[in-house]
Amino acid sequence: MEFNIASIVRENIKSMSPYSSARHEYAGIAATFLDANENAFGSALGVNYNRYPDPTQLKLKAKISTIKNVPVENIFLGNGSDEAIDLLVRCFCEPGKDNIIVCPPTYGMYRVCADINNVEVRPVLLTTTFQLDLPAIENCITPFTRIIFICSPNNPTGNTIDRNDVKYLLNTFNVLVVVDEAYIDYSTEAGFINELSRYPNLVILQTMSKAWGLAGLRVGMAFANEAVINFLNKIKYPYNINTVSQQLILEALDNHEVVNEWIALTNNQKAWLSKKLSALPFVQTVYPSETNFLLVKARGARKIYTLLASRGIIVRDRSNVILCDDCLRITIGTAAENKQLIQTFKSYDA
Numbered sequence: 423m424e425f426n427i428a429s430i431v432r433e434n435i436k437s438m439s440p441y442s443s444a445r446h447e448y449a450g451i452a453a454t455f456l457d458a459n460e461n462a463f464g465s466a467l468g469v470n471y472n473r474y475p476d477p478t479q480l481k482l483k484a485k486i487s488t489i490k491n492v493p494v495e496n497i498f499l500g501n502g503s504d505e506a507i508d509l510l511v512r513c514f515c516e517p518g519k520d521n522i523i524v525c526p527p528t529y530g531m532y533r534v535c536a537d538i539n540n541v542e543v544r545p546v547l548l549t550t551t552f553q554l555d556l557p558a559i560e561n562c563i564t565p566f567t568r569i570i571f572i573c574s575p576n577n578p579t580g581n582t583i584d585r586n587d588v589k590y591l592l593n594t595f596n597v598l599v600v601v602d603e604a605y606i607d608y609s610t611e612a613g614f615i616n617e618l619s620r621y622p623n624l625v626i627l628q629t630m631s632k633a634w635g636l637a638g639l640r641v642g643m644a645f646a647n648e649a650v651i652n653f654l655n656k657i658k659y660p661y662n663i664n665t666v667s668q669q670l671i672l673e674a675l676d677n678h679e680v681v682n683e684w685i686a687l688t689n690n691q692k693a694w695l696s697k698k699l700s701a702l703p704f705v706q707t708v709y710p711s712e713t714n715f716l717l718v719k720a721r722g723a724r725k726i727y728t729l730l731a732s733r734g735i736i737v738r739d740r741s742n743v744i745l746c747d748d749c750l751r752i753t754i755g756t757a758a759e760n761k762q763l764i765q766t767f768k769s770y771d772a
């Protein structure tokens with residue numbers, strides 16, 4: 423399969439001219455900026471945010487480039503990786519005509535973004551071991567399929583998706599294969615970032631929201647072939663990452679050590695929690711997890727959810743999700759939070 427990006431980008435996106443911001447048009451060094459209708463006097467704050475942020479986010483991208491070992495041209499930054507998901511759908515899927523494939527149970531935003539844009543969603547269930555059903559995917563692909571979304575490690579099942587299955591899709595179909603690696607920092611397996619140069623149709627999503635602990639700043643990353651990145655940049659809001667987020671993420675990227683400590687802590691707590699939960703008589707399965715959460719199958723999951731909530735502990739009730747009957751998704755907390763969780767679980771009368 424020879425990937426042909428021009429054949430899958432929407433015609434209007436190909437032909438349109440992007441918005442050209444004041445900061446785009448003048449890139450030199452100047453002392454006096456009278457081009458963007460900003461307030462020249464300052465901000466209604468002790469700190470000044472009166473200037474628009476860098477629309478190209480070059481400093482931040484340069485640092486991410488070093489850390490991830492990916493050229494700047496292959497990096498897109500979004501207002502959370504959710505923005506990248508939305509832009510991918512809008513860039514490649516013609517409303518009312520094209521479709522995407524998702525593999526439930528999985529992250530809900532792929533479908534939401536498609537629904538908003540009137541793009542057909544063709545779901546292909548994961549197998550009972552939460553792996554890709556390749557023959558079913560193959561059957562489901564149409565000439566109008568533009569994107570296959572794969573989440574690995576998968577939310578809410580916690581497992582990674584078989585690497586060779588993803589490669590098969592990448593090698594076989596003229597579609598974008600998006601691998602959402604929001605939880606890759608917790609995984610013992612390598613992600614796909616080192617495969618970027620091999621697959622022009624591969625898009626990898628990562629985020630600052632989970633292991634880095636920066637969900638409130640809303641910064642996510644997409645890594646892909648330069649042609650794909652250029653189209654995403656063409657249609658994003660010019661100032662999609664605000665000044666504060668750009669500055670703080672730049673700072674945070676120096677603190678990799680504490681992130682690694684948290685990952686180790688999370689994995690220790692996950693093992694402890696998994697052991698304790700497995701010992702409870704009404705818990706049927708604690709699924710293996712390469713993430714910072716556990717999927718737990720328990721008799722009376724909905725009731726347990728309600729009990730926990732009544733004690734002020736909120737977990738995610740997934741019991742109505744396909745292939746997740748009687749399942750709760752539980753984020754790994756601090757040692758104290760996890761102890762409290764187990765105490766409350768123990769008071770449940772199945």
Ligand SMILES: *Cc1c(COP(=O)(O)O)cnc(C)c1O
Pocket residue numbers: 501502503504505529573577602604628629630631637640641642
């Ligand atoms: C949490 C999560 C995200 C969220 O990303 P943001 O960068 O916070 O928008 C994306 N994908 C999956 C699978 C997630 O679980």
